[in-house]
Structures are given as C-alpha cells and as structure tokens.
Amino acid sequence: MKSAALAFALGVFLLQTQALLPDPLLWSLPALVLCLPAWRWRRWPAQLLLLIGACGLGFGWAAWRAELRLADQLDAAWEGRDIAVVGVVAGLPQDFERGVRFEFAIERRLDAEAVVPQRVQLAWYDDGATRHPVNPGERWQFAVRLKRPHGAANPGGFDYELWLLERGIRATGYVRPAPAQRLDAFVARPAYVVERLRAAVRQRFESALPAASHPWRGILTALAVGDQKAVDGELWTVFNRSGVTHAMAISGMHITLVAGLCGALLAGLWRRLPGLALRWPAQKVGVLTAALAAFGYTALAGFGVPAQRTLYMLLVAVLAMLSSRIVAPGRVLALALLVVLVVDPWAVLAPGFWLSFGVVAALLHVGAALVGAGRGWRERLRGWGTVQLAATLASLPILLLVFGQFPLVSPLANLVAIPVISLLVTPLALLAAVLPWTFLLQAAHAVLEPLMQFLIWCAAWPLWQVPAPHPAAVLLAAIGVVVCLLPRGVPGRWLGLTLLLPLLFWPAPEIPDGEARIAVLDVGQGLAVTVRTRQHLLVYDTGPRYGSDADAGQRVVVPYLRWLGATHIDRLLVTHGDADHAGGADSLRAALPVDENISSDAALGRRCAAGESWRWEGVDFAILHPADEAYADNGRRNALSCVLAVTVGGERLLLTGDIGAREETAMLARDAAALRSTVLLAPHHGAKGSSTAEFLAAVAAREVLFSVGHRNRFGHPRPEVLERHAATGARLWRTDRDGALLLTLGPAGREIAAWRQLRQRYWQGR
Structure with missing residues (x-):
C-alpha cells in the first residue's frame, strides 16, 4: 500500500513537469493492465509491475484532471473585449489600494457567442471617493474585460499561472465602467453561506480592533477565517525570517489542534454520562467530533488548498480509527497522500505539501520510538527535544530547496510561538468569531503584543542561505534525514549528517574572469x-x-x-x-x-x-x-x-x-x-x-x-x-x-x- 501510494505520487509529480499535456488514456489503460497481476501474484515481479502501474495511473490521472481544467478556458478571440455576464461573488472580497478584488462564478453570459470560463478573478476599481460594495453570495450583472491567466516567469519566482490553475480560476480581468447591477442580495448556497459568514467575522474583527491602535489585528483575522491578505507584507517578512510562518495562518497544526481539543472535550463529557457511553464508545464520539470540528474550521478558512490537505489527512485517520481495525500509522499516511493527490493533483508542486507529509512522517517515525519512554521530566524533555529535532531536520531540505534559506533562530522562535499561538491566540480568535464578545479579541491582541516583539527581535538573526541546489544534493539530504532519525542504538547514525553537508554548503555557480x-x-x-x-x-x-x-x-x-x-x-x-x-x-x-x-x-x-x-x-x-x-x-x-x-x-x-x-x-x-x-x-x-x-x-x-x-x-x-x-x-x-x-x-x-x-x-x- 505504502509503496503503491508513493509510486502514484511519483507519477503525478512527473506529469506536472511536462511541457506538453499527454493523452491520459495512453498512460492509464496500460497502467491498469500492469496492476492486475499484483492482485493474484504476490511475488516481487508482480509487485514491481504494481509500482510501475501505480506510477502510470498517477501520471494518467493527473493528465486527465489537467485536461478537464484547461478545457474551461477563455477563447483567445475574447481577450480584451467587453463581455456582459451574470454571476455570483464566490469568494471573500479583498480590498486593495485602488478598489476591490474578488472571485466571480459566472452563471451565464449575455453575449451568446462569448466563450468564457466558469470561474474568474475580477478587480473592480474605484470610480471616486467611495468603494464599490461587494459581498460574498451577491448576484451581479457586469460588463467585464478578461484575459487568460498570465504571470511573471523568473528563476526562483512564484508561478502565478499554476496558482490560478490549482484554484480553478481560468481568467482574470476587471469590471468595466459600464453600469453594474446587483440582481440578488444573496444566493443561498452552502459555499456562499460560508463565505458570507467569513466576511461577517472579518468585519466584526475590523470594527472591534481599529487598525491604528491594533497593529496585529490582521493576524487574528488570518487565524480565524484564513484571510492571509489581512496581514501586512512587512509582517510576513518577520515571520519568514524567524521561521514561524506556518504558525501565523491556518495550517495543519491549527486544524489538528482545534480538532483534538473539540474531540477531547466531548469525549470527556461523554464518559461522564453512562447511558450514552454504553450506547457508543466515548473514544469514537471524540474522533467523530474531531472530524466535524476539522471540517468546520476548514470551511471557516474558506477551504483553502493547504487547509483541505490537512482535512483529508485527518479524515483518513478518523476513518481508520472508526473502522475498529488496527491500522499502522504509515498506512494511514500513505492513504492520506493518495486521497490528497486524487483530489488535488497539483498539490505536489506546493512546498506546503512536502512540508506537511515530510514533517508528519518524521514525527510518526520518532513517535514510534518514544512509545514506552519513561514519564519523568528528563524523559519528557528528551522526547520533546527529539520531536523538535525531527521536525527541523525533515523541513530543512524542503526549505533550502524552495526558499534557499533557513532561519537559524527557527527552533527558538517556534519554541515560544507555537504554544502561544496554538494554545492561547487561536482559541481566543475562534471563540471571538463565534461569540460577540470584544474582550476576547482584546485579550488575544494583548497576548500577541509581547510575542510579536520577540519575533521582531528573532527576525534580526542571520539566515542560513544557499543558492538553488542540485536535485541530487536534496535527495542525499533527504536520505541523511532518514539516517539521522533511525532509532537509538543503530550504528552509523552520524553518517546522516555527512549526507546533509552537500546541501548545506552547496556553492554558487562559478563565473570565470572575463564573463x-x-x-x-x-x-x-x-x-x-x-x-x-x-x-x-x-x-x-x-x-x-x-x-x-x-x-x-x-x-x-x-x-x-x-x-x-x-x-x-x-x-x-x-x-x-x-x-x-x-x-x-x-x-x-x-x-x-x-x-x-x-x-x-x-x-x-x-x-x-x-x-x-x-x-x-x-x-x-x-x-x-x-x-x-x-x-x-x-x-x-x-x-x-x-x-x-x-x-x-x-x-x-x-x-x-x-x-x-x-x-x-x-x-x-x-x-x-x-x-x-x-x-x-x-x-x-x-x-x-x-x-x-x-x-x-x-x-x-x-x-x-x-x-x-x-x-x-x-x-x-x-x-x-x-x-x-x-x-x-x-x-x-x-x-x-x-x-x-x-x-x-x-x-x-x-x-x-x-x-x-x-x-x-x-x-x-x-
């Protein structure tokens, strides 16, 4: 199971590196044929065929999904032309310097000959002193001018076109000055209900915490509803340089924590009611509650792609526990990997994907070694240090490959930031999202104040920086991490550190004199x-x-x-x-x-x-x-x-x-x-x-x-x-x-x- 899931992931990854999109059937059908012998024959030749077939299936599946996504496109003949459309504001609007930007789900076009995608991103520029009122779930009639997805293409740069593709946004553009008409104040669909709730929470946060006196308000908004654009760009620089970016937005850590807390609370209450506990075990009630809490928090975050990945991982783990079967954690992680890539084949190109699965795999590995450890404070301290070391080592190759730098102060910054954000700030922000009590927001902001001063101090520390490394150096480093995390007593673990050296000291390409x-x-x-x-x-x-x-x-x-x-x-x-x-x-x-x-x-x-x-x-x-x-x-x-x-x-x-x-x-x-x-x-x-x-x-x-x-x-x-x-x-x-x-x-x-x-x-x- 684990090997087949990894082979499927490899096939998905290989498809995402292609210059041209191949025919999905040419890969999927032969891959299925190769997989068939493995169901009856368990010897190594059949297992090898299974791995090759799983890789081909991943390649073909990703190609088919890409073909469907790319088919929903803007006709080149309609680029830069006015098109009258009717649709619904489908996402949380974002104010910017000259107007407002939002996702728009097109329901119908008034120009019968126009060929437009189903989902676009629009900017509506200000026409004077007032800003256009746009709310999620509203149905509007606009005259828009669209263009196909296009972004800057630079070495080491962000791929905006890929980002749009993964989110199903197949054109960008702006609303024309022609009169716009709001047709319906609200379209009652589940997705739009969630977006309207998110907008209401964000508005309440903004009203309760004036920006002039509450500089960290955007962090609370990002933790509550996943609106990362509420955080100033300078703060993201602080988070990047201190290594705590994952803690300042809705991430897998926060969703897992919220799910765990909700599940533990209800399970504890369930155990104290004998009649209910006899009907259904408290453990299963807690697990199911955790799944529902994770789903609710992911919805409040706007079903962002990183949050979805964490939700799928948790749901697979929950199903494994509810099945009353003993399932190895490695199998659960492999199945979660499979589910994530089936739903989102483009996830393999996101750094968060590799960080999520890499760190979780490392923690599961060292967690198994810590089972049965003593309960004394020394053993607990040693266990905590092992967990921190595993997370740092697992993330190091990915961070250096993607970002070319690693904050040296990251372990110290995370030691302070993770407990404060996870156990105090995030619960207070979520309670404030549900309960209209301003003091909860004030308390959360007060907790953030000393933490932010500490992180600003951490951001001044130096970074370990390397140029873009060769893939071979990254592969050696990944092997080195596995070797370093082998159980205690295994000889030669120090050799893992030597495998990290090529990545840590990868030299910049040398330019000869006179060039x-x-x-x-x-x-x-x-x-x-x-x-x-x-x-x-x-x-x-x-x-x-x-x-x-x-x-x-x-x-x-x-x-x-x-x-x-x-x-x-x-x-x-x-x-x-x-x-x-x-x-x-x-x-x-x-x-x-x-x-x-x-x-x-x-x-x-x-x-x-x-x-x-x-x-x-x-x-x-x-x-x-x-x-x-x-x-x-x-x-x-x-x-x-x-x-x-x-x-x-x-x-x-x-x-x-x-x-x-x-x-x-x-x-x-x-x-x-x-x-x-x-x-x-x-x-x-x-x-x-x-x-x-x-x-x-x-x-x-x-x-x-x-x-x-x-x-x-x-x-x-x-x-x-x-x-x-x-x-x-x-x-x-x-x-x-x-x-x-x-x-x-x-x-x-x-x-x-x-x-x-x-x-x-x-x-x-x-």
Whole structure:
C-alpha cells in the first residue's frame, strides 16, 4: 500500500513537469493492465509491475484532471473585449489600494457567442471617493474585460499561472465602467453561506480592533477565517525570517489542534454520562467530533488548498480509527497522500505539501520510538527535544530547496510561538468569531503584543542561505534525514549528517574572469536587470510598484537573488525615479545590503554621469548618459535615464532605461561609435518616441530585448518600433512572451535563453 501510494505520487509529480499535456488514456489503460497481476501474484515481479502501474495511473490521472481544467478556458478571440455576464461573488472580497478584488462564478453570459470560463478573478476599481460594495453570495450583472491567466516567469519566482490553475480560476480581468447591477442580495448556497459568514467575522474583527491602535489585528483575522491578505507584507517578512510562518495562518497544526481539543472535550463529557457511553464508545464520539470540528474550521478558512490537505489527512485517520481495525500509522499516511493527490493533483508542486507529509512522517517515525519512554521530566524533555529535532531536520531540505534559506533562530522562535499561538491566540480568535464578545479579541491582541516583539527581535538573526541546489544534493539530504532519525542504538547514525553537508554548503555557480551573466527579469511593465561577474553584482533598476504592499523588488528581484545565493549588492543603479523602474528599490535595500547607490534621482543615490567607468574581473562598465548638460536642462525623468554599457571582449550590452529620441540624438552627437553593441535593451520598453532609425543603425545590435508587461495599457512595444527593429535583422526577445531573459557575454561570444523555454510547462499561456 505504502509503496503503491508513493509510486502514484511519483507519477503525478512527473506529469506536472511536462511541457506538453499527454493523452491520459495512453498512460492509464496500460497502467491498469500492469496492476492486475499484483492482485493474484504476490511475488516481487508482480509487485514491481504494481509500482510501475501505480506510477502510470498517477501520471494518467493527473493528465486527465489537467485536461478537464484547461478545457474551461477563455477563447483567445475574447481577450480584451467587453463581455456582459451574470454571476455570483464566490469568494471573500479583498480590498486593495485602488478598489476591490474578488472571485466571480459566472452563471451565464449575455453575449451568446462569448466563450468564457466558469470561474474568474475580477478587480473592480474605484470610480471616486467611495468603494464599490461587494459581498460574498451577491448576484451581479457586469460588463467585464478578461484575459487568460498570465504571470511573471523568473528563476526562483512564484508561478502565478499554476496558482490560478490549482484554484480553478481560468481568467482574470476587471469590471468595466459600464453600469453594474446587483440582481440578488444573496444566493443561498452552502459555499456562499460560508463565505458570507467569513466576511461577517472579518468585519466584526475590523470594527472591534481599529487598525491604528491594533497593529496585529490582521493576524487574528488570518487565524480565524484564513484571510492571509489581512496581514501586512512587512509582517510576513518577520515571520519568514524567524521561521514561524506556518504558525501565523491556518495550517495543519491549527486544524489538528482545534480538532483534538473539540474531540477531547466531548469525549470527556461523554464518559461522564453512562447511558450514552454504553450506547457508543466515548473514544469514537471524540474522533467523530474531531472530524466535524476539522471540517468546520476548514470551511471557516474558506477551504483553502493547504487547509483541505490537512482535512483529508485527518479524515483518513478518523476513518481508520472508526473502522475498529488496527491500522499502522504509515498506512494511514500513505492513504492520506493518495486521497490528497486524487483530489488535488497539483498539490505536489506546493512546498506546503512536502512540508506537511515530510514533517508528519518524521514525527510518526520518532513517535514510534518514544512509545514506552519513561514519564519523568528528563524523559519528557528528551522526547520533546527529539520531536523538535525531527521536525527541523525533515523541513530543512524542503526549505533550502524552495526558499534557499533557513532561519537559524527557527527552533527558538517556534519554541515560544507555537504554544502561544496554538494554545492561547487561536482559541481566543475562534471563540471571538463565534461569540460577540470584544474582550476576547482584546485579550488575544494583548497576548500577541509581547510575542510579536520577540519575533521582531528573532527576525534580526542571520539566515542560513544557499543558492538553488542540485536535485541530487536534496535527495542525499533527504536520505541523511532518514539516517539521522533511525532509532537509538543503530550504528552509523552520524553518517546522516555527512549526507546533509552537500546541501548545506552547496556553492554558487562559478563565473570565470572575463564573463558577465545578465538577467532581464520578467517584472511586468517595468525594468529590472542584474549583471554578475565573478565577484560582483550590479542591479540595474528594480521593477515597478504593484500596490501599497507589493513591488517587484519584493516579489521578483529578491527571490531571484536568493535563488542565486547572493548575499549583498555591490552597486544598485536606478536609472530614474519613475515607479516602474524604482518601485522595488526600498524592498531590495531592506532585504540585501547595498554597497553603493547610483541614480539620476538625487533621492535614490549619488548622481550617475556620462564618462564614469569601472572594471570588474575583466568586464568593463561605462555610463554613457546623462551628460552634465542634460541635468542643466532640468529635463523629464525619462530624459535623465542612466544609460549603461557592459562590454566583454567583442560583445557589448547597452542598457538604455527610458530614454527617447532626443536623448538618442544627443548620444549620437557625442560619440556614435561608443553606442555600437551586439545586444540592446530597447529604450523605453519600445515606446513610439524612442528607437529612432539613426540610433538603431549606430547601435547595429544583433539581439534586442524588450522588457514589457503582458497586454500592457501602453501598447508597448509599439508596432512601428517592432518594424524598425526587425528591419535591422536583429532577433527580438520579449519578457511578456519569453519570461526572464538570461544572457551570457564572454570570450566565446554571447548566449541568450528564455526562461519560459528552459522551464516550459503545459499550463503556460493557457
């Protein structure tokens, strides 16, 4: 059973790494045939066939589910067009800086020819001083403009398209200014009843705890109803750096705790009523109550995917106990794994999936070894230490693989945070969600105050950081964890630590002298470029600001630098002060130390000026614009963009910021020969007021890179600009189509690769 479940999981995982979606029947039918002999023949050849068949079944099942999900899509012909639809607000609305965002279940379309998915995510922007009133369960008629799922594609970055696919959201868009009409105040369906209750709880929390005097209110909301967006982005940074993120949102730990407490309370009461205890054992009553409590808490959390995984695991365990059969914990965990992947085949790509099952497996392993241990305080302390060690070791390979870092203070932070959050804050928040007593919320917030001060102190501790490790190092580390957790007395357990060493000390890829590695990151409508030599790192612009609590520095640039294993930035060059180029600067400086700041904007660093140059490990850098007279003219921000040339031997990259035709002409007049480059970052994202024919002829680039947002409102790059670049014979690359562009300049020439081609997946662009 356990081996077959793991084989099924392997098949599901392999499907999620495919560039193209295969035919499910071609895999499922042969897999079933291979599994049949195992039911009658128990020898090893049949068991091997069973494992191969289970793997094929997992592959085929995941392919079939993906085929069904992808079939519900927006017709490409209807992208960017107004569509009249009627539907229901299906999720908890989220306020943002300029409006409100919510999931919308489309019931019918008023444009008969339109082909739209069943579930979309909409933004409704403010039209004035008031915010649009939207509540879960309301039926509305909207005119919407939709587009297919699309997200940034960068090494080490978050896959937004996969996130939407897993949640069944098959298009995103916004409500048009055309008059919207609310048709029904409430649609009485179970899912919408739950969402309305969640909204009511969140509103009560907000009314009872004013944000100005209660900075931790969002944590209570997240613990009660699973609204993680109620927590400020800066607090998530604190939680990540202290290693307690799992404790600050509805996680498996909280659901299990609530279920256990409810089950234990009712079982204890049941035992004190002999008539009831004789009819049905108190133990089974407690187990069934725990299952119902877990289901209720998961519903209050909005049936989030991580909460669902925990619910399925608990339900499998409950069914095993109610069956009155002795079932090994390993079999229960294997069956839970099977159920989770049958319901959600995309779960294998979520870090939480591996953390949940990996840590639970480790705890079950050491828990079996602790059975029968003494009851003295020394034995209990030793048992607690063993459990903490098992959880830390089991999570270490996953955290380093996914996030590239591990908080050294995590054991200490969790030692304090888990009991406080689990035994005090979460129960108080849940009681406050049920009972309209404000003092419960006040008490929960008061408990959080000293804890948060402690966690802020913990967040200042250093992190163990490694670049993206090789899968072989992760596999060795996983084996090392198993060896380390072998029962006491087994010889050679220390060898497990040696297997962890390759992962803990995985080196960053070495760059030889005289070579530069450049990444034009996919940040949407903006610009962020990194240039690395053997010992130095330069960041050229930091991408746009997405909202009041998010920017490209936090969402894209920092994760990419963590993926590289970078620990500091030698020079941060922000071309000018526009938000699409400087929006992520503050987040970047907060995450990594910067040795030197350069910009045409005095508020962002010392002045960049034409004529400045430097050399790092055989790579030459030169600033070509702006000259002193450009500053004297007091021109627009775009006109003062810092232009940087990166030269390696006969290869040169020209980074141009947002310069326009006037600045191009000025540089041609100063030194046209200095502009000749093999690779050009298109000025101003391909705007019509840039990339003049004379400038392009002087540069004579063979490769042209465009940093643009998908379906951006400016229409960049403009068709006439694309035509001028194409006329030169250069190859054209675009971040909106290709994802991050990875460029290597060296003695052997140049190499360019697109991240969407290097890591192609079947859901991209669909």
